[in-house]
Amino acid sequence: MLKVTSQQHQHFEEKGYLIVPGLLDGKELPYYQSLYEDFIHNRVDASRYRSDLGGHVEEKKETPTERITQIMVPSRVLPELLKLSLHENTLSIARQLLGDDMTLDFDMLIDKAPYSNTATPWHQDCAYWIDMPDKRAVSCWVSLDEATIDNGCMWYIPGSHHLPMRAHRSAGKGGGALTCDADEKEGVAVPLQPGDCVLHHGGTAHYSRGNSTDTRRRAFITNFRPLAMVEYERSQGMDHTGERKVRS
Ligand SMILES: O=C(O)CCC(=O)C(=O)O
Numbered sequence: 001m002l003k004v005t006s007q008q009h010q011h012f013e014e015k016g017y018l019i020v021p022g023l024l025d026g027k028e029l030p031y032y033q034s035l036y037e038d039f040i041h042n043r044v045d046a047s048r049y050r051s052d053l054g055g056h057v058e059e060k061k062e063t064p065t066e067r068i069t070q071i072m073v074p075s076r077v078l079p080e081l082l083k084l085s086l087h088e089n090t091l092s093i094a095r096q097l098l099g100d101d102m103t104l105d106f107d108m109l110i111d112k113a114p115y116s117n118t119a120t121p122w123h124q125d126c127a128y129w130i131d132m133p134d135k136r137a138v139s140c141w142v143s144l145d146e147a148t149i150d151n152g153c154m155w156y157i158p159g160s161h162h163l164p165m166r167a168h169r170s171a172g173k174g175g176g177a178l179t180c181d182a183d184e185k186e187g188v189a190v191p192l193q194p195g196d197c198v199l200h201h202g203g204t205a206h207y208s209r210g211n212s213t214d215t216r217r218r219a220f221i222t223n224f225r226p227l228a229m230v231e232y233e234r235s236q237g238m239d240h241t242g243e244r245k246v247r248s
Contacts, residue, residue, distance in 0.1 A: 001088075002020065002023070002089055002092065002093060003096070004093055004096040004097060008020075009096070012138075012199065012201070014158075014159065015156070015158040015159060016156065016157075016159060016160060016161035016162070016200060016201040016203065016204035017154075017156040017158070017190070017198060017199060017201070017204055017206075018097075018198070018199045018200075019190060019196065019197070019198050020196065020197040020198070020199065021192075021193070021196045021197075022195055023086070023089055023090070023142055023195060023196060023197035024086060024194075024195035026195075028085050028086070028195070029144065029195045031084075032086060032142075032144055033144050033218070035078075036109060036111070036220065039071050039074060039109055040069060040071075040109075040111060044077060044078060045077070046071045046072075046073075046074060046077045048241075049071055049073055049074075049076075049077070049241055049242055050069070050070070050071050050072075051070050051072075051242060052065075052066045052067055052068060052069065052070070053067075053068035053069075053070040053110060053120065053177060054066070054067025054116070054120075054177075055067070055177065056121065056170070056171035056172040056177040057172065066113075066116075067116050067118035067210075068110060068111070068112055068116065068118050068120060069109070069110070069111040069113070070108060070109070070110050070111075072106065072240060072241050072242050073106055073107060073108065073239075073240065073241050074107055074108070074109055074220075075087065075104070075107050076241070081107075082104070086142055086222070087104065087107070087222060090140035090142070090197065090199075090222045091103075091104060091222070091224060093140065093197075093199065094138045094140065094222075094224035095224075097138060097199070098136045098137075098138055099136065099226070101226045101227050101228070102136070102138070102224040102226060102227075103225070103226070103227045103230055104223070104224055105137070105223045105224060105225045105229075105230050105233070105240065106223050106239070106240035106241075107221060107222045107223065108221050108240075109218070109219070109220055109221070110218075110219045111216070111217070111218050111219070112151065112152045112208075112210070112216075112217040112218075113211065113216070114151075114211060114213060114214045114215060114216065115211065115212065115213070115214065116211050117210040117211065117212055118210045118211075119152075119207065119210045120152070120177075120207055120208045121171040121177055121178070121179035121207060122179055122180055122181075122183075122205055122206070122207040123168060123171075123178050123180055123205065123207070124160070124161075124165055124166060124168070124180065124202070124203055124204065124205050124206075125137065125139060125200075125202045125203075125204075125223075126165055126202045126203050127165060127166075127168040127178050127180065128178060129202070130236055130238055132225075132229050132232060132233070133229075133232075134225075134226050134229050135202065135203065136225060136226055136229075137201065137202030137224070137225040137229075138199050138200070138201060138224050139199065139202065139221060139222070140198075140199050140221065140222045140223075140224075141154055141197065141198050141200070141219050141221050142195075142196075142219065142220045142221065142222075143194060143195070143196050143197070143198075143217075143218075143219055144194060144216075144218040144219065144220060145194055145215060145217055145218050146192070146193055146194055146215065147190075147191055147217055148191050148213070149189050149191060150209070150211075150212050150213050151211040151212070151213045151216075151217040152208040152209050152210060152217045153189055153190055153191045153192060153208060153209075153217075154189075154190045154198055154200075154206055154207075154208050155184060155187040155188065155189050155190065155206060155208060155209075156187055156188055156190065156200055156204055156205070157182060157186045157187045157204065157206070158187075158188060160203065160204050160205040161201040161202070161203030161204040162203075165203065166180035166182070166205065167180060167181075182207065184207075187205075187207070223240075
């Protein structure tokens with residue numbers, strides 16, 4: 001299992017993000033790429049958890065139906081994923097960075113198809129969540145392709161997780177995407193090789209450009225937070241499936 005060094009720990013704590021190269025090895029990567037295609041092409045049925053994260057953009061006839069394909073909670077559809085390397089390795093890193101009580105809150109797939117040209121707007125993940133007394137949270141973004149600036153690698157604003165949360169508003173037309181004021185000049189781009197991972201804190205502002213290339217940009221993402229906070233969320237009807245079920 002990957003050992004987090006004290007320098008990596010310090011980088012995550014100070015900057016709010018951390019690159020972990022080679023999270024998936026040469027044998028594991030093709031397994032996840034192939035599984036991803038099963039989800040995207042509905043050979044694994046996750047239709048109830050599927051939506052267009054790019055729904056905030058004005059409809060244009062010539063654009064594909066989904067601009068940014070988002071499939072929530074793939075491990076709920078295929079629970080065996082929980083025992084495989086991507087989930088096990090990212091859980092181990094999350095625990096080393098933020099404590100042994102970290103547990104999986106949710107996972108998701110975010111796919112930017114070639115020429116889909118749709119940015120993920122600047123946001124902080126915590127803007128999507130209910131307010132929680134314990135704000136420890138980490139998202140692990142595992143790249144299944146080479147992620148470049150032009151196909152939509154992640155950008156982060158270093159240290160933004162230490163500041164008060166920025167004001168968020170709806171990102172635009174339809175869809176549930178939120179955004180905040182931020183600019184690439186404040187941020188750093190994080191290009192990755194296939195199988196690399198970048199982690200970010202729940203308060204770190206981030207964004208990605210649209211995919212303007214002929215290459216795929218597939219990300220498999222796991223999110224972890226303290227078990228007590230996951231239980232708190234569930235008691236409030238929040239399960240990250242895309243539905244909000246408030247208890248009566
Ligand atoms: O993949 C993307 O473009 C956005 C991912 C994201 O916002 C996240 O993992 O929190």
